[in-house]
Amino acid sequence: MMRSKVLSLVARAASNRMMSTATKLTTVEVNDKTGIATLTMNRPPVNGLNLELLQDLKSSIDEVEGNKSRGLILTSSSSTIFSAGLDILEMYKPDKDRIRAFWTQLQETWLALYGSSVPTAAAINGHSPAGGCLLATSCEYRVMVPNFTIGLNETQLGIVAPKWFMASFLSVLPQREAERALNQGRMFTTEEALKVGLIDETANSKEEAIEKCVAFIGTFAKVNPLARSLTKQQFRAADLQQLQNERQQDLEKFLFFVNQPAVQKGLGIYLEGLKKKAKKQ
Numbered sequence: 001m002m003r004s005k006v007l008s009l010v011a012r013a014a015s016n017r018m019m020s021t022a023t024k025l026t027t028v029e030v031n032d033k034t035g036i037a038t039l040t041m042n043r044p045p046v047n048g049l050n051l052e053l054l055q056d057l058k059s060s061i062d063e064v065e066g067n068k069s070r071g072l073i074l075t076s077s078s079s080t081i082f083s084a085g086l087d088i089l090e091m092y093k094p095d096k097d098r099i100r101a102f103w104t105q106l107q108e109t110w111l112a113l114y115g116s117s118v119p120t121a122a123a124i125n126g127h128s129p130a131g132g133c134l135l136a137t138s139c140e141y142r143v144m145v146p147n148f149t150i151g152l153n154e155t156q157l158g159i160v161a162p163k164w165f166m167a168s169f170l171s172v173l174p175q176r177e178a179e180r181a182l183n184q185g186r187m188f189t190t191e192e193a194l195k196v197g198l199i200d201e202t203a204n205s206k207e208e209a210i211e212k213c214v215a216f217i218g219t220f221a222k223v224n225p226l227a228r229s230l231t232k233q234q235f236r237a238a239d240l241q242q243l244q245n246e247r248q249q250d251l252e253k254f255l256f257f258v259n260q261p262a263v264q265k266g267l268g269i270y271l272e273g274l275k276k277k278a279k280k281q
């Protein structure tokens with residue numbers, strides 16, 4: 001980002017530094033006191049992960065990696081949705097080139113978030129199905145506000161979560177719980193998610209969730225940052241390497257799968273159901 005733009009943004013924000021607002025699909029705000037960056041997704045109505053939001057997420061993660069922030073908190077500007085997961089419109093009757101770019105970008109964004117060298121936490125201030133849950137489970141810590149749901153519901157849509165979605169889920173849940181939940185396409189309420197360990201804490205508001213994420217990141221204050229990040233990377237290296245090695249095959253598998261007539265039909269019916277529900281409200 002241009003230095004002049006950064007400076008004008010710095011002047012605008014009182015105690016927090018707004019580091020990027022380019023497209024406004026994501027913003028990064030660094031708290032001057034804590035040195036922790038809050039990355040906010042802002043794609044109404046549901047933070048559907050389309051190509052552009054994924055691109056912005058990746059560049060915001062890169063920005064936080066580069067600006068010496070002490071940690072990254074991922075959250076949403078919506079009062080009821082963390083992220084509705086992948087934008088189904090990217091996968092339904094897709095454009096040939098765009099869907100390739102979309103999946104490739106999803107891979108890159110996941111590699112950057114799951115492999116981030118800074119401590120990461122998700123302040124889950126709304127529903128978090130599928131790709132939303134992928135983002136949350138790619139972070140090291142999760143704090144969630146009550147009365148929402150989280151989970152990998154892919155089988156409910158007639159689609160299959162790829163191995164690296166499973167890897168993030170498995171970094172949080174025991175294999176038995178993860179396998180059952182994925183097979184069922186189960187969405188957990190906040191209370192259920194806490195009980196099973198899918199989230200670490202609950203909070204009564206987004207602000208409180210962020211405070212709890214800050215406290216989690218604060219637990220590393222006296223830990224050598226290089227030792228901490230190398231340790232984290234060793235834990236995650238096998239999952240990251242597996243996708244790195246199989247990126248092209250993963251893309252081709254996705255394209256083959258998503259273009260199956262039965263999958264397209266299922267996505268169409270699911271989208272229709274979402275739209276009917278929205279009209280009724």
Ligand SMILES: CCCCC/C=C\C/C=C\CC/C=C/CC(=O)SCCNC(=O)CCNC(=O)[C@H](O)C(C)(C)COP(=O)(O)OP(=O)(O)OC[C@H]1O[C@@H](n2cnc3c(N)ncnc32)[C@H](O)[C@@H]1OP(=O)(O)O
Pocket residue numbers: 045046048080081083084085086087088089127129130131132153154157159160161162253254255257258271274275276277278279281
């Ligand atoms: C062995 C072989 C292995 C092969 C493996 C390889 C590849 C695998 C292939 C595919 C894997 C792909 C992985 C996909 C993961 C995903 O993320 S899929 C997306 C899943 N998401 C969902 O199911 C969420 C659906 N949405 C909801 O449940 C609700 O919308 C909500 C999030 C709970 C919010 O509810 P609310 O009442 O507030 O809002 P509305 O429902 O009224 O929605 C408003 C508006 O937004 C539209 N919308 C909602 N979600 C999406 C979405 N995900 N994509 C696109 N659009 C969405 C909804 O239709 C409404 O639109 P409007 O009517 O035009 O206003």
